[in-house]
Amino acid sequence: xxxxxxxxxxxxxxxxxxxxxxxxxxxxxxxxxxxxxxxxxxxxxxxxxxxxxxxxxxxxxxxxxxxxxxxxxxxxxxxxxxxxxxxxxxxxxxxxxxxxxxxxxxxxxxxxxxxxxxxxxxxxxxxxxxxxxxxxxxxxxxxxxxxxxxxxxxxxxxxxxxxxxxxxxxxxxxxxxxxxxxxxxxxxxxxxxxxxxxxxxxxxxxxxxxxxxxxxxxxxxxxxxxxxxxxxxxxxxxxxxxx
Numbered sequence: 557x558x559x560x561x562x563x564x565x566x567x568x569x570x571x572x573x574x575x576x577x578x579x580x581x582x583x584x585x586x587x588x589x590x591x592x593x594x595x596x597x598x599x600x601x602x603x604x605x606x607x608x609x610x611x612x613x614x615x616x617x618x619x620x621x622x623x624x625x626x627x628x629x630x631x632x633x634x635x636x637x638x639x640x641x642x643x644x645x646x647x648x649x650x651x652x653x654x655x656x657x658x659x660x661x662x663x664x665x666x667x668x669x670x671x672x673x674x675x676x677x678x679x680x681x682x683x684x685x686x687x688x689x690x691x692x693x694x695x696x697x698x699x700x701x702x703x704x705x706x707x708x709x710x711x712x713x714x715x716x717x718x719x720x721x722x723x724x725x726x727x728x729x730x731x732x733x734x735x736x737x738x739x740x741x742x743x744x745x746x747x748x749x750x751x752x753x754x755x756x757x758x759x760x761x762x763x764x765x766x767x768x769x770x771x772x773x774x775x776x777x778x779x780x781x782x783x784x785x786x787x788x789x790x791x792x793x794x795x796x797x798x799x
Contacts, residue, residue, distance in 0.1 A: 560606030560651070561788065566613045569601045573617025573639055577628055591762065592628075596770040598639040599646035599729035603710070603722055603774060604781075604788040607647030607656075614643035631740045638733045638740075646729025650710055650721065651790045654703025657728055661696045664735040665689060672749070675742050681749045688752050691760045695731045698724060710778070711791040719775050726770035730763050 559566065576597040601617075602610030618636030622629040629635040641660075648657035672685035699706075702724065709721030741747040781788050 557608050559609045559612070561609045565605055565788075566609050566616075569605050569610065569613030570616035570620065573598055573601055573614050573643075574620040574624070577618070577621040577639075578625065591766075594639060595730065595762075595766040596726070596773065598642045598733070599726035599767070600722075600770050600774050600777070602643035602645070602647030602729055603650040603725050603770075604778065605643075605647065606651050606790075607644050607653060610643035610647040611640055614639040631737070631744060634740060638737050641736050642729040642733035644729075645732040646725045649699055649703065649706055649728045650725040652704070652707035654699055654706060658696060658699045658703065661692065661699065661728065661732055661735075664732055664739070665692060665696065667739055668692075668735055671739055671742055675746065676749045679749045681753055684749055684753050684756065688756055689735060691763060692731050692735055695724075695727050699728050707790040710789050713779070715775055715779070718778060719771050722774040722778070723767050723771040726774070727763065727767040730766045730770075734759060734763055 573594060576594040577592050579593040598614055601613050604610070605613055615636055618639045622633065622635055631638070641664075645657050645660050648654065648660065668689055669685065672682070676682035676685060706721045706724050709717035710725070712718060738747070738752075778789055
């Protein structure tokens, strides 16, 4: 598989992902936990570097974070797969590979429904599994309907179009990460249905906020990088580096 950018950019992206995982951003509504800056930095890595380069950077950065600070690895050694998935899906959508991005989201939704149907069988309130991922479904529909335009918007010099493109790509990435994290929580910790009843109206705020912050940071960053000759994002020409 080809990298979309030079390997040095991947290394820089990995360092940024690792650093962002330590920076507290905003509290999780209704709990004492805090979301890190990685929640909105990671999708940007995929949008700027591309699905393969972004995925590699997020995977390396996530693994570094686990090694340096094991306490942030809530799902043990598998934790790095969360930012990896986020950057990969965001990169796919941003770089015009929206069909693959939509397929990844659809697979995660299928995993959710299969897993909850098995794990929550007989549990009180298990019916929440059908409508809990409503934002994930909406995002999937948006990617399918608007997908071909997202890459074009990000590649323009129009700030409004870039903002809309980054927001949708970032939302697709962070929502995929969220669904994978939910699956890990259920499979590894036997997460009960009643927990998700509490989170139902919280997670959309968190994920929409993450996509919004990614957009606020991403638009001037992308335009600024282009001004100095770093054509990152979907308009960037792939290089010959491979792995």
